[in-house]
Amino acid sequence: MARNGNPEKDPFERIDACIRNLQDRPDYWYRITRSPATREAALAGLVGELEGHHLPLEALDMRCFTIFAVSDICIKKRTRRVARLAYRAVGLLLLTLRDGSPGPLLDEAFPVLSKAIHGASPAVVVAAIDCLAAASFAGARHVERSMDAIWRVIVPLATLRSAKLKIRRAPERRTNPTVLVAAVSAWTFLLTTVLSTTSTQRKADRTGRSTAITSLMEFLDADDRRVRMAAGEALAVCAELNLLTGRDTDALVAKVSSLAAESASRRADNSLLREQKELFGQIAAFLDHDEPPTTSWEFHDMMKVSTWVRLVQLNFLRKFLGNGFLEHVQANPLLKEAFSFGRVEGKPLSIQNKGSSMLIDDLLRDLNRIRDGSWFDNNILVLPRIAGRMKCWPEKLLRLGWH
Numbered sequence: 001m002a003r004n005g006n007p008e009k010d011p012f013e014r015i016d017a018c019i020r021n022l023q024d025r026p027d028y029w030y031r032i033t034r035s036p037a038t039r040e041a042a043l044a045g046l047v048g049e050l051e052g053h054h055l056p057l058e059a060l061d062m063r064c065f066t067i068f069a070v071s072d073i074c075i076k077k078r079t080r081r082v083a084r085l086a087y088r089a090v091g092l093l094l095l096t097l098r099d100g101s102p103g104p105l106l107d108e109a110f111p112v113l114s115k116a117i118h119g120a121s122p123a124v125v126v127a128a129i130d131c132l133a134a135a136s137f138a139g140a141r142h143v144e145r146s147m148d149a150i151w152r153v154i155v156p157l158a159t160l161r162s163a164k165l166k167i168r169r170a171p172e173r174r175t176n177p178t179v180l181v182a183a184v185s186a187w188t189f190l191l192t193t194v195l196s197t198t199s200t201q202r203k204a205d206r207t208g209r210s211t212a213i214t215s216l217m218e219f220l221d222a223d224d225r226r227v228r229m230a231a232g233e234a235l236a237v238c239a240e241l242n243l244l245t246g247r248d249t250d251a252l253v254a255k256v257s258s259l260a261a262e263s264a265s266r267r268a269d270n271s272l273l274r275e276q277k278e279l280f281g282q283i284a285a286f287l288d289h290d291e292p293p294t295t296s297w298e299f300h301d302m303m304k305v306s307t308w309v310r311l312v313q314l315n316f317l318r319k320f321l322g323n324g325f326l327e328h329v330q331a332n333p334l335l336k337e338a339f340s341f342g343r344v345e346g347k348p349l350s351i352q353n354k355g356s357s358m359l360i361d362d363l364l365r366d367l368n369r370i371r372d373g374s375w376f377d378n379n380i381l382v383l384p385r386i387a388g389r390m391k392c393w394p395e396k397l398l399r400l401g402w403h
Contacts, residue, residue, distance in 0.1 A: 091131035106139035133186035
């Protein structure tokens with residue numbers, strides 16, 4: 001029960017209220033303009049509902065288009081905090097939808113997201129990187145392109161030299177450490193979802209990613225411990241997936257052993273020294289005698305992971321879903337099979353195992369059969385810009401703001 005004895009609203013009623021407070025409302029005599037504080041509170045509430053509940057597409061219905069549209073309008077026209085919330089709303093929305101169904105939404109959002117991750121504000125860039133990674137995995141599209149875009153954040157392109165475009169590895173100081181950690185983690189997460197299982201394909205992947213492995217090895221010498229740890233996890237995944245050459249492995253073993261035994265220093269921040277030593281100690285044990293990372297979390301039951309691939313996937317999703325992680329693992333078909341509780345360990349997440357659902361396309365097709373213009377006038381979720389006599393159909397909601 002809610003306050004004053006009134007029944008608590010269901011999540012969809014709360015979502016509807018948030019959407020209304022994100023929109024300016026036209027009237028016969030004047031326009032109702034929402035205050036910035038009202039918009040920010042509404043967007044925070046919307047993010048909270050998407051984070052705390054798994055709301056399938058069949059139940060969201062037209063709301064998914066409206067949430068998608070108002071989120072990008074907030075990204076482009078509001079404050080940095082609102083932009084961060086809007087990126088999170090988009091990522092949560094697409095991760096909530098069923099396998100493959102977010103594809104059409106991701107097609108519209110990808111150009112904006114791939115550009116946003118090269119922005120100036122570190123906090124906004126981190127939110128955009130996390131959104132791009134989660135959305136690309138959920139939509140099972142643009143994953144390789146997303147990895148390339150994120151890698152350009154990690155190792156930016158150099159300027160023209162001697163009339164020839166060259167690529168150089170940017171020093172760690174050139175990229176904000178917080179952004180660098182987020183980018184390496186997101187890139188590694190996507191890497192774990194795209195690799196094939198055949199030895200021939202893995203050999204090709206290994207050859208194509210040799211430059212990336214060299215760059216990650218260099219980040220093990222970064223001043224920031226968070227950067228070292230993110231690069232270490234990425235290299236552990238590469239080793240587990242057999243993407244390292246013998247020379248790479250020998251160099252990694254020597255460096256990992258050094259980081260696992262590092263002593264405190266007056267010239268460095270030692271707040272993460274213990275975590276660094278534990279992580280690289282686990283990596284060293286894995287490289288030396290194939291000892292898997294043994295990590296478990298206790299919720300109402302035990303969740304176990306025993307590979308670096310699954311550990312990276314779990315860490316990314318725990319961070320991204322926040323307080324809603326347990327709810328999504330229990331209810332979201334995307335995650336339910338991979339992260340099971342108890343003794344049986346689920347399968348790693350992979351875009352190759354996902355079906356090609358056309359639920360969004362089907363929904364658009366059904367809605368476009370409606371030829372009653374009053375449908376938009378009576379729909380409380382419609383945006384004022386496309387309402388009424390303009391008779392624009394749901395494709396406008398799909399594209400509104402993202403172009």
